Amino acid sequence: MEPMSANILVVEDEPAIQELIAVNLRHAGHRVQSAGDAESAMMIIRDALPDLLLLDWMLPGLSGLDFARRLRQDARTRAIPIIMLTARSEERDKVAGLEIGADDYITKPFSPRELNSRIKAVLRRRTPHATEDAVEIAGLRLDPAAHRVFGGGHSITLGPTEFRLLHFLMTHPNRVYTRAQLLDQVWGDHAFLEDRTVDVHVRRLRAALEPTAHDGLIETVRGSGYRLGGE
Amino acid sequence: MEPMSANILVVEDEPAIQELIAVNLRHAGHRVQSAGDAESAMMIIRDALPDLLLLDWMLPGLSGLDFARRLRQDARTRAIPIIMLTARSEERDKVAGLEIGADDYITKPFSPRELNSRIKAVLRRRTPHATEDAVEIAGLRLDPAAHRVFGGGHSITLGPTEFRLLHFLMTHPNRVYTRAQLLDQVWGDHAFLEDRTVDVHVRRLRAALEPTAHDGLIETVRGSGYRLGGE
């Protein structure tokens, strides 16, 4: 599983370190772009916003600190999470690094594991849960925060995929979705799976809903796909 | 209505006052760290976010006001509750202190009682889980003040980490937390540990709860994390 895969821009002037980091991040499943100075970085960012910025404090020309400050001034780039890379001798500067709003920082030398751990933590923090509001339709209640489903008061156990499937359907009722659309929405658009997989999971979901007679909620639309009916 | 236990960072340049406060706070059951200036304070915060910051208005170098402002600009430190200590009694300064986001202020000289009272109030407001109110769920009772756990009247012994873990779960029941979230909440946000570490501590916690049959309270949510269920 790699839901934590991200586009990461590494700004680091030392080629050896830059490569070391890039290799590590790619190995962890991320897409990596590299820049040796602030100006190249800016150009990359102009084309596409990265999900995360790894920024060396010491850069030729515009310093990492100034670069970060500039990013924070622009509405388009303000929200990019930034992790600062600093050498241990630059202790005093950390205060300044945090001042401009870096999300975290790592002191060199650092282990690959620490790097990955901090990246995960920052990405996680920046991605608030989609919607944690409970949904209820026809006596069937799904609570994302508690990760629970109740059918007329009785607890219903679902596997992770069935849970996501039901969650999606309940938040998008009265509308037909093709199997391909469901695969995109529930499994993620970069998963290549058979259409029939949806059938099977619908079957499993219905089976789980049967004890409380909620299985009829999920309707088959022949030739099109599935729909969760509200009326 | 009991006192609280929290990690408190005291930033005060006068050693005598610093020590006085520290002794008081420890006596009230808090963990205390001290710093003489903003830079040392920042380094301490770098390692772990305190639950509360006691910040002297007058500091050598960076003033308390500026320091607080910096903390508020950083995503990571923004949420730290701050209580300002000031010798000045002018209304103007208090207003300035509150404007930059201090949660409260105390004018010197102040009594230990007043200090404790304000700390309690701020912690209540900002970090509900840091209170020392006892929690009880399904016959399992955790008393932070006494640092004790009872299962149906019988005393249960827990290690420090298991205690914090249980405390967090009991104050946030019926909600799933990923391993990463638990690491953030129970271990601290700047700790980089393996996800599996959580598993092991959950296991130890369950083992400790087993004699009173409370181990079932902690439920595994496959693919998501853990939940303490009250149903």
Added chain:
DNA sequence: GGCGATTGTCACAAAACCGTAACAGAATCG
């Protein structure tokens, strides 16, 4: 009713996920 397309169901192998024990290092305490 006959026929092709579509869907339901089942079983199975692979993968993901979790519990557990063991271990070494760190922290704590006399």
Added chain:
DNA sequence: CGATTCTGTTACGGTTTTGTGACAATCGCC
């Protein structure tokens, strides 16, 4: 300090979950 507890990590085995192909059942249409 030495002993003891506490912690984090790893490895491994068991279990659940998942995707898929096969085949029966069903539907729409002529």
